[in-house]
Amino acid sequence: MAKEKILIIEDEESIQELIRYNLERGGFGELKSCDCGESGYETALEFLPDLILLDLMLPGMDGLAVCRKLKANPKTSQIPIIMLTAKSEESDIIVGLELGADDYVTKPFSPKVLIARIKAVLRRAAEKEAEEAEDEVVRRGPLTMNRLRREATLRGTSLVLTCSEFEILYLLAKHAGWVFTRNQIVNAVKGDDYPVTERSIDVQMVGIRKKLGTCGGMIETVRGVGYRFNIEL
Known part of the structure; x- marks a missing residue:
């Protein structure tokens, strides 16, 4: 209790x-x-x-x-x-x-x-x-991410993600259930491969969901606010 x-x-x-x-x-x-x-x-x-x-x-x-x-x-x-x-x-x-x-x-x-x-x-x-070091392995359902090795797999199959996509997905997955505004994501993610702006976040979310395929619903849009990782999937 x-x-x-x-x-x-x-x-x-x-x-x-x-x-x-x-x-x-x-x-x-x-x-x-x-x-x-x-x-x-x-x-x-x-x-x-x-x-x-x-x-x-x-x-x-x-x-x-x-x-x-x-x-x-x-x-x-x-x-x-x-x-x-x-x-x-x-x-x-x-x-x-x-x-x-x-x-x-x-x-x-x-x-x-x-x-x-x-x-x-x-x-x-x-x-x-109780969080461990930043290089911990994050496992969320079928998704596994290793930040130290910069590896991501979905159901055991490697995901090919850009630097920004990896950082965005890792941020959301590590803090599953937390709501992040676009501005918070911009501040947390420094993408060398893609200019990270509030507007570009939406574009990158589309790309991440596409790469996640049938698991794209793990990235949930919180209307008018931002995004969160859906811990129910």
């Missing part, structure tokens, strides 16, 4: 209570709630939760400002954050992810989906702590 500490920063009382009820049923550990950005930030410094659920539309200091401060403070910079957003806040979702948030859930949301996202983010955070 999960015992992680969760901090909920949400100003709508009904949503706050719904989340608390479902987290308690889910067996999570200590829960704390705040209804504004300022108190949420201060509570995070004292409580040091294992995960923060952060509403973007908060009175006073908004969610993006809270996220920015949390990621800038060494005490809280490694705490995973899931943003709670309205469907109309697409641009804010992108900014939040680039500030360091780990995932997002749009309102209205299913409690089961929220619990699943929380468990997934906590699992990824634990995996990140």
